Amino acid sequence: MAEKQRLRIAVLGTGYLGATHAACMADLGFDVLGLDTDQSKIASLSSGRVPFYEPGLEEVLNRNLAAGRLRFTTDYAEVAAFADVHFICVGTPQQANSNAADLRYVDAVVDTLAPLLTRPAVIIGKSTVPVGTAARLAARFRALAPAGEAVELGWSPEFLRESHGVEDTLNPNRIVLGTDSPRVEQVMREICASQIERGIPFLVTDLQTAELVKVSANAFLATKISFINAMAEVCEAVGADVIQLAKALSYDDRIGGKFLGPGLGFGGGCLPKDIRAFMARADELGVESALSFLREVDAINQRRRARTIDIARGLIGGSFAGRTVGVLGASFKPNSDDIRDSPALDVAATINSLGARVTVYDPEALENAKRAYPQLNFAHTMLEAVRDAEVVLLLTEWAEFRDADPDELGKVVAEKRIVDGRNALDPDYWRSRGWTYRALGRP
Ligand SMILES: NC(=O)c1ccc[n+]([C@@H]2O[C@H](COP(=O)([O-])OP(=O)(O)OC[C@H]3O[C@@H](n4cnc5c(N)ncnc54)[C@H](O)[C@@H]3O)[C@@H](O)[C@H]2O)c1
Secondary structure (H helix, E strand, C coil): CCCCCCCEEEEECCCHHHHHHHHHHHHCCCEEEEECCCHHHHHHHHCCCCCCCCCCHHHHHHHHHHCCCEEEECCHHHHHHHCCEEEECCCCCECCCCCCECCHHHHHHHHHHHHHCCCCEEEEECCCCCCCHHHHHHHHHHHHCCCHHHEEEEECCCCCCCCCHHHHHHCCCCEEEECCCHHHHHHHHHHCHHHHHCCCCEEEECHHHHHHHHHHHHHHHHHHHHHHHHHHHHHHHHCCCHHHHHHHHHCCCCCCCCCCCCCCCCCCCCHHHHHHHHHHHHHHHCCHHHHHHHHHHHHHHHHHHHHHHHHHHHHCCCCCCCCEEEEECCCCCCCCCCCCCCHHHHHHHHHHHCCCEEEEECCCCHHHHHHHCCCCEECCCHHHHHCCCCEEEECCCCHHHHCCCHHHHHHHCCCCEEEECCCCCCHHHHHHCCCEEEECCCC
16 A cells, blocks of 8 residues: 655744754654745754754754755745645744734734645644634635635644753643644644654644643743742741742642742743733733733742842942952753843843943853843853952853852852852852852842
């Protein structure tokens, strides 16, 4: 019997999500064509180089380029002619002047692709969008595509974590699909067959529930982080230790220990903008009070940045003017070069604006940080960043910083003072080596 024709997959938008998705779909054995409007990204991916830092992705990319299953293009006509299934993976950032999501990239995909669809196609949205977007886009595809009703859309939100992108795409903890179309469901079941076979939960629901699963998951995670950071604020007022408090809470399996690490709080290209877009959408829907708690979640998160700055200022006598400050960390989290809404760079830039000379080091995010924050100084090693510093701030918990030797750093700083913004170091050990050690939520 002839082998069944394999589905041909297009991935529209090859950033952190899309490049990972394209490479992993090829790894599952599909023929994949990735598209982006950014020529340099496409040139880089085509030559086997991932244009951002994501552990393990370059290997998967090259394996599948070599196998001939994966290609990249900037040409929508090529994609329309090639693919049976189109995954939408473009960005949905926060609008410049409001909390709402900026949907211009998602809309551009529809407006460019739809008029080129002359044959049946399944569209699967993966970008994080406000509830109601998918139904609107489905109608627009039907209206604009020459193939009309034969173009059907489902939404399958993405839950991958940057720095675990490959593993999370190949082995997600669940797959959610919003659709009312049997054909869309059948196509997704075919794409996810090996994952479904391995017992990965596959949940089919309506479009709006699928959209809501993603934003409510992020709202919950943000709330958990801000909850423990609120406890840190209370601990600071009474001299209690939030690390011990969090540890004690974590043994209760109704609470659990994940996302319960007190510190400088969340950032990145997802959590902050997703909870804000969720609030903005709730306002439009007339249910703003249901999500008013997220305003406080966001405010607690912002206050941690201010508090970190206050602690550092207190350590050097009340003013940053003319002082030398060393900052360890630029990415929003370790094992990533993503600096979108990075708490570390926000803190570094504020301290710089208060008159200090700030030097930042990060193992992977220096190039991105230099482009976005030209006013800061950057160093290529940890020791260079803290040389002559009157206070050091640890703001992203890279292993290199967790494992730092207080004696080695102590030899080059001007004063042995450290603010551990991530509760990543052992306070007793650092104090025993002569450092003044301060952290959020601890005596
Ligand atoms: N990064 C993550 O960990 C993650 C996880 C889950 C969900 N998401 C969601 O996935 C979406 C993408 O996020 P990301 O982090 O990959 O963003 P990103 O900015 O890294 O990538 C978006 C890509 O889309 C491209 N693009 C813009 N307009 C285009 C168009 N008209 N046609 C084709 N390509 C276009 C951009 O050039 C860019 O490469 C967002 O909605 C985000 O919320 C991201």
